[in-house]
Amino acid sequence: MPSIAVYNFGMRPVIVLFAKAPVPGRVKTRLAAHIGAVAAAEGHRVFVRDLLERLQLLADSADLELHTDIPTDAWGDARVACRLQHDAENLGERLWFAGARGLSEGRPQVVIVGSDSPDLPLEHIRALLACAADVALGPADDGGFYAIAMRRADPRMFHDVHWSGPETLAETVRAVERCGFSVELGPRWYDVDTPQDLGRLAASPLLPPRTARWLSELPGAFRMRPTMEI
Secondary structure: OOOEOOOOOOOOOEEEEEEOOOOOOOOOHHHHHHHOHHHHHHHHHHHHHHHHHHHHHHOOOOEEEEEEOOOOOOOHHHOOEEEEOOOOOOHHHHHHHHHHHHHHOOOOOEEEEOOOOOOOOHHHHHHHHHOOOOEEEEEEOOOOEEEEEEOOEOOOOOOOOOOOOOOHHHHHHHHHHHOOOOEEEOOOEOOOOOHHHHHHHHOOOOOOHHHHHHHHOOOHHHOOOOOOOO
């Protein structure tokens, strides 16, 4: 299949939040080893809900969609357009399909955001929206990326990428460049995957309210006072 780049100046960019249904044992498995599968699944649920609320503040710049791996009503109160991710085991295929579909519908840019950074600054997404490159990536501290912005898409753009590893970002950049696309890197942030990440999240000045309440209910070193919702 050839590369896809469609320009329809009557349409806006779209931000796509990728999320799994919050089923215990299927999400946040690294955290689940320390805090339990039920608590980890609830953490994922509130991360996504807080991110949806945050990303809705970018309504002046882009539309918003939620793409889940299986049907779920976990975020039915969010009033956001929902779609199912492409039925593929490989994350790269799902990312490519979401980007290609949005571009083929006339979107000038598709920005896919992961669900592991509930305190992600909106300025970071605005920076990716402003990138003129064919593909822009938001680097994560663990070697991956928290978001990818596509103005062009190619089915080969994630070939030979090993996911959830320290070289994921670098391998993605190389794969995208092999497609002949220009690449930019946006601001760096972090994913919440480990107990150490929870400590960083708890100290974040951007900690959102639902995530703060969830953190306050965790045992031991992760317990903190709830943040008032404003």
